[in-house]
Amino acid sequence: MSGIQVPLFDLKIQYRGLEKPIEEAIYRVLESGCFILGPEVKALEEEVARYTGCASAIACASGSDAISLALAALDIGPGDEVIVPTFTFFASASCVSRLGARPVFTDIDPDTFNMDPRLVEERITPRTRAIMPVHLFGQCCDMQPLWEIAERHKLPIIEDAAQAFGSEYQGKRTGTLGTMACHSFYPTKNLAAYGDGGMVVTNDRELAAKLACLRTHGMEPRYYHKYLGWNSRLDALQAAILRVKMAWIARFLDARIAIGRRYDALIEEYEVAGTIQKPIALPQCRHTYNQYVVRVAGGQRDALIEHFKREGIGYEVYYPLPLHLQEVFRPLGYQVGDFPVAERACKEVLALPIYPEISYEQQKRVVQTIASFVRGRVRLAA
Numbered sequence: 175m176s177g178i179q180v181p182l183f184d185l186k187i188q189y190r191g192l193e194k195p196i197e198e199a200i201y202r203v204l205e206s207g208c209f210i211l212g213p214e215v216k217a218l219e220e221e222v223a224r225y226t227g228c229a230s231a232i233a234c235a236s237g238s239d240a241i242s243l244a245l246a247a248l249d250i251g252p253g254d255e256v257i258v259p260t261f262t263f264f265a266s267a268s269c270v271s272r273l274g275a276r277p278v279f280t281d282i283d284p285d286t287f288n289m290d291p292r293l294v295e296e297r298i299t300p301r302t303r304a305i306m307p308v309h310l311f312g313q314c315c316d317m318q319p320l321w322e323i324a325e326r327h328k329l330p331i332i333e334d335a336a337q338a339f340g341s342e343y344q345g346k347r348t349g350t351l352g353t354m355a356c357h358s359f360y361p362t363k364n365l366a367a368y369g370d371g372g373m374v375v376t377n378d379r380e381l382a383a384k385l386a387c388l389r390t391h392g393m394e395p396r397y398y399h400k401y402l403g404w405n406s407r408l409d410a411l412q413a414a415i416l417r418v419k420m421a422w423i424a425r426f427l428d429a430r431i432a433i434g435r436r437y438d439a440l441i442e443e444y445e446v447a448g449t450i451q452k453p454i455a456l457p458q459c460r461h462t463y464n465q466y467v468v469r470v471a472g473g474q475r476d477a478l479i480e481h482f483k484r485e486g487i488g489y490e491v492y493y494p495l496p497l498h499l500q501e502v503f504r505p506l507g508y509q510v511g512d513f514p515v516a517e518r519a520c521k522e523v524l525a526l527p528i529y530p531e532i533s534y535e536q537q538k539r540v541v542q543t544i545a546s547f548v549r550g551r552v553r554l555a556a
Contacts, residue, residue: 182488226349230382237358
């Protein structure tokens with residue numbers, strides 16, 4: 175191993191930069207004695223609602239719960255269908271199945287890895303109850319055609335924005351692009367807690383009231399239950415930490431965007447673009463690079479991973495197997511070849527290290543490592 179090591183992400187460095195205000199926020203909660211929901215959570219909800227441009231924000235225990243709550247608020251259940259991309263994190267589809275509904279998978283756009291809007295309408299049946307685009311890796315799905323499809327078929331759109339807090343489409347932030355949007359505050363997200371946390375944002379106040387009720391066992395008023403809800407409340411400690419980070423969110427996102435552009439430039443500078451395909455950012459989108467995901471050409475991805483391991487470079491594969499081929503979804507009857515674009519992506523994608531505090535020297539080290547791999551492969555071929 176030679177040169178500096180570069181982790182996929184470094185959570186400690188951000189804490190060190192915000193240590194004092196974060197500890198003050200934690201002590202404020204400890205002194206208050208209010209640890210579940212309460213004023214810290216309410217204040218966070220108000221701040222996120224303002225930031226996203228939505229009327230209401232409802233905090234919950236995780237990004238996965240945010241999706242489940244959004245589906246439940248629409249009374250989606252057994253016999254219903256929800257259209258979901260097959261190339262995404264498991265929760266996008268598992269939350270649908272857990273409510274007894276059926277995820278109907280669709281293929282992705284080869285450039286953005288997001289749901290391909292051209293393929294959605296053919297998946298709609300009389301049982302379809304919602305469309306769930308996923309804003310993957312920090313880039314919004316191409317929403318204009320989805321809005322038109324949803325309008326024609328009178329279907330709600332649930333944005334899975336777990337990886338795209340602060341991302342924009344046509345100048346509008348995630349949360350304002352559908353009926354509801356679901357955010358995750360997992361520690362590696364754009365807005366990150368020190369544990370699990372999530373939020374649903376919406377402009378529909380009736381849905382907001384139902385979401386707030388569902389997250390507390392469907393209880394309204396206390397000990398009287400309107401719905402079969404569940405316990406999905408955000409801890410006040412996490413809310414207080416997130417409020418500190420909300421004051422920095424613009425700088426965090428600007429840093430991610432700058433880092434993405436630096437990777438783009440370095441890939442060109444070191445002439446590895448023939449092996450590595452950079453992420454493609456749509457002109458109508460503000461890509462916030464929650465992940466910087468490249469394609470590795472020519473079946474070389476796994477060999478490059480081994481090279482990264484030897485050189486101390488962090489990486490991840492988002493995602494190695496599309497959802498329609500996961501064992502748990504085998505009863506749905508999908509086969510290899512049903513969604514070829516997603517299946518190919520699973521063999522080629524590789525996430526490079528990215529977090530707001532990564533240095534230029536670390537990024538250069540990552541791309542130099544790719545370049546050394548490419549040169550070695552060229553020599554072997556010769």
